[in-house]
Amino acid sequence: MPDDSINRPSTIPDYQRFKDQSSKISNSSLPPRRTFLASLSAPVLLSGVAFGQDRPAALKGRIRQGVTRGVFARGASLEDCCREAARFGITGFDLIGPADWPLLKKYGLVPSMYPLGPGGTIADALNRRENHQKLDASLRAAIDECAANQVPNVITFSGNRHGMADQEGADNCVAFLNAIKAHAEDKGVTICMELLNSRVNHRDYMFDHVAWGVDVMKRVNSPRVRILYDIYHAQIMDGDIVRTIRDNIQWFAHFHTGGNPGRNDIDETQELNYRFVMQEIARLGFTGFVSHEYSPKQGSDPLAVLQKAVEICDV
Secondary structure, three states: OOOOOOOOOOOOOHHHHHHOOOOOOOOOOOOOOOOOOHHOOOEEEEOOOOEEEEOOOOOOOOOOOEEEEHHOOOOOHHHHHHHHHOOOOEEEEEOOOOHHHHHHHHOOOEEEOOOEEEEEEOOOOOOOOOHHHHHHHHHHHHHHHHHHOOOEEEEEOOEOOOOOOHHHHHHHHHHHHHHHHHHHHOOOOEEEOOOOOOOOOOOEEOOOOHHHHHHHHHHHHOOOEEEEEEEHHHHHHHOOHHHHHHHHHHHHHEEEEEOOOOOOOOOOOOOOHHHEEEHHHHOOOOOHHHHHHHHOOOOHHHHHHHHHHHHHOOO
């Protein structure tokens, strides 16, 4: 998850700010506040398409790319974000709530992940049985809303340990997911549990190693209960990204990107070879979304950074 905060409509959870501030740990500096139009002052080209034209960029399409709000300039309106995402050939927009789905769809964007809330919070979610009754009701309602609006995924979390053993937490998550999976299957909506690092950003988070989540997925064994594999977080905790993807792709429904260290740009200034990672994801026939969730480096042009990210992932 990004270490940036952004302005959102009050009706939608500020997902990225919550995720970063909840741990009070930051691994990158915030980009300077600027106007969105300033970032468009020069004509940046992608696949021969200049900003300001209506025709979207022509991408290969082997990777379905999405975005989150944090990759854009701080203070940019959601409509500006949608317009520019569409011009880049991006097709998904994560973590935007129902009130703004019509705006996304106006620009041909899929609301690719229902935001934080119905599936709990990072610190307080499925691993505690006392949460199950409340979360069952809220998640079922979100699944219904997703199904009615062609939204493919809804996010959930393990929750923090707070002294709980990992095995007990896994058992509790399995019990919850087994109780709700038939509803998700009937509606054609995938519940995505996110892997997060507990070393830098989210201290005490339980689902901090992929093996823990894969064990939960295997025990639930539903095509509509899967992992949101955040490559940045996984690199911090486990590394061995491509081998992990090859061995476990059947349990992954969604990916997030971010450079390490710092959760910034995914270019050559960080340690992950994202082009190689994307080539492997495409080779494996993955058909879900890969959504960008980095924070542009301080002083950079967010649209130029996004252009580079799209190019890297367009394999």
